[in-house]
Amino acid sequence: MSSPRRRVIPEATIARLPIYQRCLLELEAGGRTKASSEQLAELAGVNGAKVRKDLSYFGTYGTRGVGYDVPHLLHEIRRELGMTHDWPCVIVGAGNLGTALAKFGGFTDRGFSVVAIMDVDESKVGQKVGALTIRHEDDLADVVAELDISIGIITTTAGAAQDVADQMVEVGIRSILNFAPATLDVPFGVLVRDVDVAIELQILAFHEERRVLSEAEIV
Amino acid sequence: MSSPRRRVIPEATIARLPIYQRCLLELEAGGRTKASSEQLAELAGVNGAKVRKDLSYFGTYGTRGVGYDVPHLLHEIRRELGMTHDWPCVIVGAGNLGTALAKFGGFTDRGFSVVAIMDVDESKVGQKVGALTIRHEDDLADVVAELDISIGIITTTAGAAQDVADQMVEVGIRSILNFAPATLDVPFGVLVRDVDVAIELQILAFHEERRVLSEAEIV
DNA sequence: CCGAGCTTGTTCACAAGTTCACAAAGTTGC
DNA sequence: GCAACTTTGTGAACTTGTGAACAAGCTCGG
Numbered sequence: 001m002s003s004p005r006r007r008v009i010p011e012a013t014i015a016r017l018p019i020y021q022r023c024l025l026e027l028e029a030g031g032r033t034k035a036s037s038e039q040l041a042e043l044a045g046v047n048g049a050k051v052r053k054d055l056s057y058f059g060t061y062g063t064r065g066v067g068y069d070v071p072h073l074l075h076e077i078r079r080e081l082g083m084t085h086d087w088p089c090v091i092v093g094a095g096n097l098g099t100a101l102a103k104f105g106g107f108t109d110r111g112f113s114v115v116a117i118m119d120v121d122e123s124k125v126g127q128k129v130g131a132l133t134i135r136h137e138d139d140l141a142d143v144v145a146e147l148d149i150s151i152g153i154i155t156t157t158a159g160a161a162q163d164v165a166d167q168m169v170e171v172g173i174r175s176i177l178n179f180a181p182a183t184l185d186v187p188f189g190v191l192v193r194d195v196d197v198a199i200e201l202q203i204l205a206f207h208e209e210r211r212v213l214s215e216a217e218i219v
Numbered sequence: 220m221s222s223p224r225r226r227v228i229p230e231a232t233i234a235r236l237p238i239y240q241r242c243l244l245e246l247e248a249g250g251r252t253k254a255s256s257e258q259l260a261e262l263a264g265v266n267g268a269k270v271r272k273d274l275s276y277f278g279t280y281g282t283r284g285v286g287y288d289v290p291h292l293l294h295e296i297r298r299e300l301g302m303t304h305d306w307p308c309v310i311v312g313a314g315n316l317g318t319a320l321a322k323f324g325g326f327t328d329r330g331f332s333v334v335a336i337m338d339v340d341e342s343k344v345g346q347k348v349g350a351l352t353i354r355h356e357d358d359l360a361d362v363v364a365e366l367d368i369s370i371g372i373i374t375t376t377a378g379a380a381q382d383v384a385d386q387m388v389e390v391g392i393r394s395i396l397n398f399a400p401a402t403l404d405v406p407f408g409v410l411v412r413d414v415d416v417a418i419e420l421q422i423l424a425f426h427e428e429r430r431v432l433s434e435a436e437i438v
Numbered sequence: 439c440c441g442a443g444c445t446t447g448t449t450c451a452c453a454a455g456t457t458c459a460c461a462a463a464g465t466t467g468c
Numbered sequence: 469g470c471a472a473c474t475t476t477g478t479g480a481a482c483t484t485g486t487g488a489a490c491a492a493g494c495t496c497g498g
Contacts, residue, residue: 012485018421022400036445045402048445049487056447064446065494081421082428089420100319101416106400110417111424150427151420174430175423177416181241181325183264191426193419197320197396198329200412201308201370202237202300204394205330207410208369209301211393231455255475267475268457275477283476284464 013054017077019044020051024074036067083111089177090149092164093156094119094127094134097179101155103130112151116143120160137164141171151175158182165192232273236296238263239270243293255286302330308396309368311383312375313338313346313353316398320374322349331370335362339379356383360390370394377401384411 023043027035037055041048055062060076062068078084089107091098094117102114117129120137127134135143143149152168154161154176161180168176169190176192178184181199184192242262246254256274260267274281279295281287297303308326310317313336321333336348339356346353354362362368371387373380373395380399387395388409395411397403400418403411 010485014422014425015418017425018415018418019402021421023402038445043402045404047487049489050485052446053448053486062446063494064492065444065496067445080425080428082424083421087420087424087427096319096323097325100315104315106316107417107420110421112417112420151423175427177419177423183238183242183262185264191423193423195414195416195419196237197414198326198331199234199237200396200414201306201326201331202240202302202329203233204370204396204410204412205301205306206233206236206299208306208394229455257475266457268459268478269455271475271477272456281476282464283462284466284474286475 009057013057016044016046016050016054017081020054021074021077021081021083024070024077027070028074033070034067035070035073037062040068085111087112087151088115088147088149089113089151089153090116090118090140090143090147090173091153091155092118092137092140092168093154093160093180094121094124094129095155095157098153098155099129101153101179102132114153115147115149118143137167140167144171144173149173151177154178154180154184156180228276232276235263235265235269235273236300239273240293240296240300240302243289243296246289247293252289253286254289254292256281259287304330306331306370307334307366307368308332308370308372309335309337309359309362309366309392310372310374311337311356311359311387312373312379312399313340313343313348314374314376317372317374318348320372320398321351333372334366334368337362356386359386363390363392368392370396372396372398373403374398 020040023040024035026043037051038048041051044051055068055073058076058080060068060073089112091102091114098117102117107113114132116135117132118135118137118140119125122136124134125136150173152173152175154164156164158181161178161182162184165176165178165184165186169186174190176184176186176190178192178194179196181196186192239259242259243254245262256270257267260270263270274287274292277295277299279287279292308331310321310333317336321336326332333351335354336351337354337356337359338344341355343353344355369392371392371394373383375383377400380397380401381403384395384397384403384405388405393409395403395405395409397411397413398415400415405411
């Protein structure tokens with residue numbers, strides 16, 4: 001009755017799968033058909049044991065004495081990550097960042113396409129962003145249904161973010177990528193991932209600051 | 220001889236400090252002068268014990284029975300994060316993303332300002348991006364010295380990223396924010412933080428995919 | 439068909455991070 | 469000044485993640 005293999009896969013492992021995928025793509029582009037865990041680890045910037053453990057979670061068969069079959073492993077990771085089909089996304093917030101993301105093709109080739117961009121600002125509605133036309137935020141339910149969207153991207157100001165998240169949840173979106181510097185409150189079952197460049201910079205600054213302090217101490 | 224307080228602060232705690240800072244700013248804007256760990260936790264989306272433990276690392280004094288003094292705590296966190304002064308940053312890679320980041324003012328008010336933007340492409344050099352003029356990547360050493368830059372931001376393609384990182388390290392930058400989908404190899408002591416939107420989307424997609432699978436299983 | 443040589447898959451010990459639970463310390467009302 | 473109440477700061481249990489080590493298993497040459 002139980003699935004043959006359905007272990008709980010650790011979050012940390014999931015976060016590394018896209019990196020392995022990237023490395024495997026590089027290897028494939030270079031014509032390599034086999035790779036050992038150590039080679040993959042080198043490319044991914046982690047250690048070999050971790051690679052083997054990560055891959056073992058979803059029962060991918062490497063071959064002892066040989067390594068992993070690059071195309072096969074790539075296929076398995078793609079399947080595991082749901083990269084076998086395209087993911088349509090909607091961006092809410094047609095500001096600087098939102099429009100830049102919409103125009104930026106960098107995800108399209110990785111299986112994600114921005115199929116709609118929306119804003120509350122009436123004056124923006126109707127304007128073009130690349131091939132897309134900005135639509136009004138109130139149409140979210142329609143747009144999501146029409147285009148079968150399951151991923152929402154929030155690029156509004158911090159103040160508007162919670163409202164947008166609520167709307168997204170209401171129309172059935174359960175995966176949200178949030179660029180707004182705000183902590184979103186969503187019901188259980190909805191997954192939010194935050195991308196906050198300022199936080200990343202602050203973490204760098206923290207270490208930079210400490211570095212200066214410790215050096216002063218040594219001298 | 221040892222500093223009165225210099226415990227090792229966990230990475231996980233450091234990553235939360237900017238979030239606490241943000242929440243405290245909100246509270247301050249709302250005129251609140253006191254906040255309990257539970258209130259802060261609520262705003263930050265974590266649990267109260269975590270807040271207290273995080274704050275205790277750098278010996279911030281809350282008052283038992285009362286809570287934390289908002290302005291004071293804010294000051295302490297700012298100091299700890301090195302937010303008492305401005306951090307000049309250089310962006311290398313004047314493509315879509317690089318120019319968007321340079322124009323985007325969202326970090327300026329958080330203590331980071333983009334003071335230079337560079338590219339290898341001769342045809343881009345000399346063009347304006349907001350108030351900045353794109354300079355040639357070869358001038359990196361000069362620019363860094365002139366403007367006293369300690370943080371580098373990489374927004375090139377994956378292929379060029381490692382070279383840029385090498386250049387940055389060579390001219391003395393030890394904190395790098397990397398937007399390129401590549402694993403950078405840097406010497407010990409140099410800190411790299413990666414921001415990869417595609418990876419975030421892939422993590423969302425993984426869970427979305429699983430969600431569909433588990434629901435099918437239940438039925 | 440066998441032995442040498444690799445590389446995986448897994449176990450185990452340890453490190454990092456989280457949560458609980460509670461004593462200590464402060465405040466407020468009487 | 470004391471009792472009731474609130475909230476911090478922290479030791480200890482627990483959970484999650486990492487890295488080393490090694491047995492099991494595969495390939496290949498002879």
